Amino acid sequence: MASKDCLRNCGPQSAVRETGSDIKFIAARDGPRDYRTALRTNRSAWNILLKDSEGPIPAQLTTLCKKLGIDPAHAKHVFWMVELMESWFLADPKAVAAYYGAKGFALKALGNPDDVETISKSTVLRRLKQAAAKCLKGPYDKVAHAPALLVGLDPILVQKHAPHCKKLFDAVKAKLKA
Numbered sequence: 001m002a003s004k005d006c007l008r009n010c011g012p013q014s015a016v017r018e019t020g021s022d023i024k025f026i027a028a029r030d031g032p033r034d035y036r037t038a039l040r041t042n043r044s045a046w047n048i049l050l051k052d053s054e055g056p057i058p059a060q061l062t063t064l065c066k067k068l069g070i071d072p073a074h075a076k077h078v079f080w081m082v083e084l085m086e087s088w089f090l091a092d093p094k095a096v097a098a099y100y101g102a103k104g105f106a107l108k109a110l111g112n113p114d115d116v117e118t119i120s121k122s123t124v125l126r127r128l129k130q131a132a133a134k135c136l137k138g139p140y141d142k143v144a145h146a147p148a149l150l151v152g153l154d155p156i157l158v159q160k161h162a163p164h165c166k167k168l169f170d171a172v173k174a175k176l177k178a
Helices: 002-009 012-019 031-041 061-067 072-077 093-100 121-132 142-152 155-161 163-177
Strands: 049-052 078-081
Touching (some): 061 078, 093 121, 093 142
8 A cells, every 4th residue: 555655646646647547556465466366357457566576686577476476478567666665765865854853863874875776675674763763753664654654755766766666657657658
């Protein structure tokens, strides 16, 4: 659900409105299973999946698709948050700081946002927890904090520091132009 909010507020939704098209973001507990269902039940739609890679991206994206039980023929319609969605937060440290508030927030703990997709899952989560540990809202909690953090992100910064995010935005924009 959190990813849905980010995509709605970060650009593609406004581009969709401009074309008069329709776009639906569906949050799923089991994204790969629900994606396979969507492929069967919504054949005329452009079905895509946005998924945490949970680790480094292999040279062949079809490897991740196979691991998830997705036909590798659909690999170009599967987009990855590398290694996890929270990596996007590190791309926009000012938005994270604004969410938590200045009192007690350790901005330096977030590190350098250059290429957030090269940062391991454990390091991303550790940085977020350390940065907000002394804040009134408490340390980072996915359920409590992620939806609001996603909505506050600058989509330009996220795309700049997360190449796979940019691939998603570019694909949506290209599809809308087609």
